[in-house]
Amino acid sequence: MTGTSNQSAEEACEAFVAWLDRRVVAAGRGDALDRLEVAPSGTFWLGRLACEDEVQNGAADERSERLDPCAIGIRLRPAGPSPWSMTVTVRARAWVQDPKNGPDPERRWWRSDLVEETVSVLVDTAGGVFGSKQLQDALAAIGAPGLRAEVRVEVEDWHKETELVVQLVNTSPEKAPGLTDSHLYETQLEVGGLPTAPFQLEALPDSFRYDRDVPAYGVNVGVEVPETGVFRTTDTVMVQTFRPTYWIGDSTPPDLAFLTLAHDPLPQLDALVNALAIYDHAHWSPEALDARQAAEGWTADMRAEADKSAAEVFAELKRLETGLEILQTRPEVLRAFQLMNKAIARSAEGRGYAAWRPFQVGFLLSAVRFLVKADDEARYVDTVWFATGGGKTETYLGLLLTAAFFDRLTGKTVGVTAWSRFPLRLLSLQQTQRFADALAGAEMVRKEESIKGAPFSLGFLVGQAGTPNKIVPKSEGDEITPASPGMPDKYRVLLHCPFCRDPELQMRFDRKKWMLEHRCTNQACTTYGRSLPMYVVDQEVFRFLPTVVVGTLDKAASIGLQQAMRGLVGPPRKVCSVEWHGFTYAERSKAPNGCLVPDCQGTVKPLPIEMDAKRFAPSLRLQDELHLLRDSLGAVDSHYESLLDHLQLELCGTRAKIVASSATLTGYDRQVDVLYQRTGRVFPQPGPRAGESFWTAPTTKPLRRFVAVAPRGVTLEHVSDRTLDALQRCVRELVADPAKVCQEAGVDPTHAPLLISLYGTDVVYGTTLYDVEAAGRSLGSNNTVEGINVEQLTGQTEFDDVRAILERLDKPEEDFAERIHVVAASSMLSHGVDVDRLNTMVMLGLPLTTAEFIQTTARVGRRFPGLVYVLHKIGRERDAQTFRHFKQYVRQGDRFVDAIPITRRSRRVLDLTIPGIVNARTLMIREPKSGQRLSTPANLRNYARNAGLTPALETEAVAAVLNLEGAEDSVHLEQIATWIQAWFADLEDPATKAKYIGDLGPHSPMRSLRDVEASAPIHD
């Protein structure tokens, strides 16, 4: 191999990935093997064909035929009328078993020479069979007498246009004298000489964006077109995607470096908005659409869709123009934006990037109006839509810091600016770290600029599996004490110091302050000797109300149980006089002064007087991975979102702005309406053509090579094991003999160490825990390569194990043999695990949703070319469909994304959420207003009598919270009334068994939004 000198690292990766793929496909087909010890039919999964008899005698349904097919074929649409003439080339081999006393008794199976026969076909509408004799003779000639095959042409004239299905069928008898294996191997079919017309993908709503031509479809295989008019089957379907660029066209991009925007942002922002205006007019004006309609033959429907999209594009442009105007005219907004940039520059130092991508700034401009028109903007949910990741978290952080600085500059000196929620356990430590890094950057800037108020800080609020709700002096049951096993190290959340990046952090429990602290051990660090501004215990979050709270969505349920959650929707009560005790809440028998520190003897002082108590309400609620809020989880959350809105409105008279991110656009507007009772807006608007917009367009640099595999005749697990085995064998060969492998792969040997690092760790991804665990186990026992180190990353993996695995992935061991070779992962991986060294993936079956497919595969190939094997569970209808459309599925994944099933009118869910709503109204609204303690039934009973609380009034209030007051909601209204009557009866009963108010009524408030089964479908 020549031409490898001056090869870039990226070119080397590209060549290496192609070589890896050739080797895996060869392992699947049996290429390059002469002899085998075991039966080939139990080994190979590509290119093989069972015999028709066997398939028909088996459970002859469509499903089993896909699992071990007897034919491969190409579906074509002939351009002219019958008769049709074409040449069909057939390629195949056989495997034959020698008798026991043969030449190699240990390895009795041998591989035949290649059969390559061209069959002439002339066929009319009746179809026909061709080449039987020719192929039988050829198979006999290579030493496999008894094997038979034929070319079968079927004509389907019931479609709108006639379709031909040209197939190679294995017609060998199942058992024939002298025949040891009735399979054909390494089969291929090639059709030429037939003029054809392309298929047209069915019209979808936004089909004006897409190239809808499909030249041919494969039957049990892929099809490639090596030259015009030639169609050839492929064993796998390969789709290459390309790395995007974030600035298109020839014009000079504006300088969006953090430091430029910190210094003098307006000229750059002006240039950006101008460029967008020019682009939008060039592509979306009526004239531009007229021209495309004429050139591409759009239907009236397609044009109407394009007009609708154009209107949304111009509305987006208007929002950016408004954002720019606000920065030009409102000095405090401009200053907040500049300080944010300075802070982001600080937190990005040494990470290889120093500038925004244009779309990130575009989003910030489009969203910034909420700072000055909070009421109006709270009516909208702004959804950030990123088809391929790449900067979503940073974009969030930009918005958060802008809001945090704006708060400080306008008199909010303390309290939560934003509560950022991730679904279930999908908040990764890496993501949390990025939040911490950004806030540390902001804190350094705040100090330098002498901006008043509390230091910027981060709270970590997750379900019980993560960090403690509270720490108690003496444990009752499973409560955590300072002496509990694993304390305090077990609860380390940060991977490194956000101020100085030193990984040597120390966990410490300070009994005096009653705080679980992260401390940096670097003596040069500005925080040395103090705790980092990071709160990981729920009660510390309530005590200190950090600037940003990051956590899991399920924690929203605490609002119905925990009165100190009030700090996340409104003001706390007061401040404890003891230093480091923080804010106080309602008085309880165990907390007589309302301080959350156990046994506090302090008095209480009023809230910071310079600040209006109403400003404690957060201005932002963020929701990551919005598309996952579906089914029961979505329904339950929709009620709790309404409750949060209700409480904040009652306590502070405001509503938070909601910003979300989503991997899907399908139905986001309805989802947002159901979840938040707000209007949805999305940024950025999709461009005029698929994959291309003002904000992003593909380059020629490879991103990911997707390879669809439809395993034949063997189990999916076997294929997964063998694929990983082949990948590991390849890398080990590179370790052992770099010169040889580099020559074979066409790689400059100087890149070998890089390739070993980048392709030496494979991910095997399973959609179920069962699959993941099975994959991990079987690899240990079922491979030809020795010493494969497997680690698991699933929702079951312990917190500190996750951190250790991430660390090993980020900084691999010197010796290849010591490294992690395979990560067996579940969906836990698809959220926020960003490791540049993960570049190969084996996917066990398609994930349930296309969004998960997009997100999961985005974990590999982040910086260097990636390779993804998608093993289809081909017996399943959906996998079979996707295999057929794999190219479109990968390239146009966003339109395959299924609409999100969600409703707020579920009676089952209502039953779960009413108790939390009623309880929260008592804890957060009635109790502080009353000036009494209402935590016990007796106290609440008295209060209810005096305040005139009735079942009818409370029913009306709860229905209003949930917006279930319309005529169509009469059943729900009745359900609420019935529940509240029962609750009242319990309250009025002096003999009630309830000890606390949360125990009143038919059942208690949910402890976690996870109490509902996340995947169970819910109906109106």
Ligand SMILES: [Zn+2]
């Ligand atoms: Zn430090």
Ligand SMILES: [Zn+2]
């Ligand atoms: Zn106290």
